[in-house]
Amino acid sequence: MDTAADTRQRLVDTARNLIAASSYHAVGVQEICGQAGVQKGSFYHFFDSKRELALAAVDDMAEYFSRSIFEHAFSADIAPLARIERFFTAVYNYHQQVKDTTGHVQGCPFGNLAGELGSVDSGMRDKIDTLFRLAETAIDQTLQDAVEQGDLPRMDTHAAARAIFAYAEGLILYAKTRNDATLIRDLGKRAIQLAIEAG
Amino acid sequence: MDTAADTRQRLVDTARNLIAASSYHAVGVQEICGQAGVQKGSFYHFFDSKRELALAAVDDMAEYFSRSIFEHAFSADIAPLARIERFFTAVYNYHQQVKDTTGHVQGCPFGNLAGELGSVDSGMRDKIDTLFRLAETAIDQTLQDAVEQGDLPRMDTHAAARAIFAYAEGLILYAKTRNDATLIRDLGKRAIQLAIEAG
DNA sequence: GCTTGACTTGACCGATCGGTCTAGTAGACT
DNA sequence: AGTCTACTAGACCGATCGGTCAAGTCAAGC
Secondary structure, three states: OOOHHHHHHHHHHHHHHHHHHOOOOOOOHHHHHHHHOOOHHHHHHHOOOHHHHHHHHHHHHHHHHHHHHHHHHOOOOOOHHHHHHHHHHHHHHHHHHHHHHHOOOOOOHHHHHHHHHOOOOHHHHHHHHHHHHHHHHHHHHHHHHHHHOOOOOOOOHHHHHHHHHHHHHHHHHHHHHHOOOHHHHHHHHHHHHHHOOOO | OOOHHHHHHHHHHHHHHHHHHOOOOOOOHHHHHHHHOOOHHHHHHHOOOHHHHHHHHHHHHHHHHHHHHHHHHOOOOOOHHHHHHHHHHHHHHHHHHHHHHHOOOOOOHHHHHHHHHOOOOHHHHHHHHHHHHHHHHHHHHHHHHHHHOOOOOOOOHHHHHHHHHHHHHHHHHHHHHHOOOHHHHHHHOOHHHHHOOOO
16 A cells, blocks of 8 residues: 555655665665655655655654663663663664674664764754653663662762763664674673762 | 875865764765865875775874874873873863864764764774774773772773773764763763773 | 876766656545 | 645756866976
8 A cells, every 4th residue: 555654654764774774975865765666756745855854764763762672671660770781781682683684783873873964964963962862861760760779879860871871872883883783782781880970 | 385295195184174074975075175175186196086085084083093192191100090081081172172163072083984884884894993992902901000000900801991982982972962072071980980890 | 308107187977966847646525 | 527635757957976087297217
């Protein structure tokens, strides 16, 4: 069924895949249309520009990661600190699976786009910043739970959450650079140490 | 004096600046030539391709960072752990200065290129991987010094060094996404905590 | 003074870029 | 049945892409 919604979604999905596999500037509208089986005219019926599609693709990916990783990892069925460990494991699993499928650790699509466009497209940077803050909040909330349950001393959980998420992004970029996802799994275990404030 | 070496270096310098300010694919050979005051033909006399120039630019940047940040930060004039702190301060200073100059935290040029090209150009990925391993080694050596001086317990310094460097890359990417270099300064202090093994 | 080879000049190449436009199709509402 | 609108088809646009090439400049070595 080629409904209009399908066409739009097909463009978003294709853009997600192609941009994640290379980069924003390396992927052309023509290539996206070709792979999605959509004509140029339809493309520009749904999106004002290539950039608008990329922004939509980022939203789509954000929702995907929120559902497939965050919701599961941070659900309160286990102890708070175990949730953070579970988060890193889920991140590892995802990137390992991408590598098994494509041969490459593709890295964090948001981080990649932030690196490529952050200094050039402030709208895109803002959007990714917002997403990162959301992730930060999930970690923050978990750390607060840990403090309340006595698993961690009282601390600035917000700063600790930022440190932990930055560490996650760093591990993912590192894993991409080395094309080895196991770094995320092996070094991710240290993440919680960032929560302990220096004396 | 427009010697041949000058022409080549001017191309490398211009490529460094332009690519760091945006990205590899966003910068054209024409633009590089224009800004460097060099003609197309001269460009392709010195470099076989745009990619070769980018690789040369990466080498050039690596040498620059090695001299301007690493050599100073990790010199043995202060205690080992203080050197690591000094490293993060130096990283902060650099990115703050870039922001003061350009208005944007441009991020780690190597990390940016790894994100943009890592899945597409394995030669580039390998080169950046090698550079990261060098950085890793500097941190590893410093941690070993700290262990020997009794400032840290015995540990897997290599793994700790990888964690700390990944954390640095993460903080830099985070700072770029937020266009706020102070994150590097404020959160960098926690880096050493990554060296303490869990358990 | 002649030759050689490194370097420069700038026109030129086909391909592709992001984006526009006109014509047409098809399903829903009156 | 007729109209309207959402959507599709695909030719077409100027600009730019990375890269080539023939012609020429110029300084060093003989």
